[in-house]
Amino acid sequence: EVQILESGGDLVPPGGSLRLSCVTSGFTFTSYAMTWVRQAPGKGLEWASGISHYGDNTYYADSVKGRFSISRDNSKNTLYLHMNSLRPEDTAIYYCARGIMDFDFWGQGTLVTVSS
Amino acid sequence: AFQMTQSPPSLVASVGDRVTITCRTSEDIRNDLGWYQQRPGKAPKLLISASSNLQSGVPSRFRGSGRGTHFILTISSLQPEDSATYYCLQDYNYPYTFGQGTKLEIK
Numbered sequence: 757e758v759q760i761l762e763s764g765g766d767l768v769p770p771g772g773s774l775r776l777s778c779v780t781s782g783f784t785f786t787s788y789a790m791t792w793v794r795q796a797p798g799k800g801l802e803w804a805s806g807i808s809h810y811g812d813n814t815y816y817a818d819s820v821k822g823r824f825s826i827s828r829d830n831s832k833n834t835l836y837l838h839m840n841s842l843r844p845e846d847t848a849i850y851y852c853a854r855g856i857m858d859f860d861f862w863g864q865g866t867l868v869t870v871s872s
Numbered sequence: 873a874f875q876m877t878q879s880p881p882s883l884v885a886s887v888g889d890r891v892t893i894t895c896r897t898s899e900d901i902r903n904d905l906g907w908y909q910q911r912p913g914k915a916p917k918l919l920i921s922a923s924s925n926l927q928s929g930v931p932s933r934f935r936g937s938g939r940g941t942h943f944i945l946t947i948s949s950l951q952p953e954d955s956a957t958y959y960c961l962q963d964y965n966y967p968y969t970f971g972q973g974t975k976l977e978i979k
Contacts, residue, residue: 803967
C-alpha cells in the first residue's frame with residue numbers, strides 16, 4: 757500500500773526557515789519523480805516544486821524560486837522542502853505528491869504558518 | 873504570461889444531473905491536462921490524466937475531453953459524494969498551473 761506522510765510544519769516568524777519532510781513507503785521511490793503542492797487557507801491549489809527521480813532536475817514556481825529548495829534522499833525514501841526567507845503568504849498546507857505529472861498519490865499535508 | 877481560466881467558479885446541481893466544468897489555456901498544451909477532486913479537509917485526488925485518461929477506480933460517470941486550449945470535465949448522473957471542489961492542472965510546461973477551482977454543491 758502506498759503511504760505518504762508529511763511532517764515539519766510549524767509556526768514560524770516572517771524571514772524564518774523551515775524544512776518539511778515527506779516519508780514514503782509502498783512503492784519504489786527511485787522510480788518516481790516527486791512534487792510539492794500547497795494550499796493557502798480557504799484558497800485553491802498551487803503547484804510549488806518538483807524533483808526528478810534522482811534529484812538531478814528541480815523545478816520551482818516563480819513565487820518560491822530562490823527561497824525554497826527541493827531535495828530527496830533515496831536511501832530513506834524521503835522528500836524534502838527547504839524553505840527560507842518565509843513570508844506570510846507562504847502560509848499554507850503543504851502536500852507531498854507522487855509523480856512529476858499526474859500526481860496519483862498524495863499525503864494528508866502539513867501546515868506551515870508564517871506569522872509574528 | 874501563461875493564463876489558465878477555469879469556469880464556473882461554483883455550481884449547484886441535483887442528484888442525477890449532468891454538469892460540465894471547463895478549463896481554457898492561453899497557449900496550446902496538447903493534451904497535458906489533468907483533473908483533480910478535493911473534498912473538504914482532504915487531499916486532492918487524481919481523476920483524469922492526459923485530458924481523457926480515467927484513473928483506475930474512478931467511476932465512469934467522470935469523463936474528460938479536449939485538446940490544445942480547451943478542456944472539459946463532464947460528470948454525468950451526479951451522486952451525493954461528488955460534492956467537492958474540482959481543479960484542472962496543466963503539466964505541459966513549468967511552472968505548472970492549477971485552475972482556480974470549481975466548487976460543486978449537490979442539492
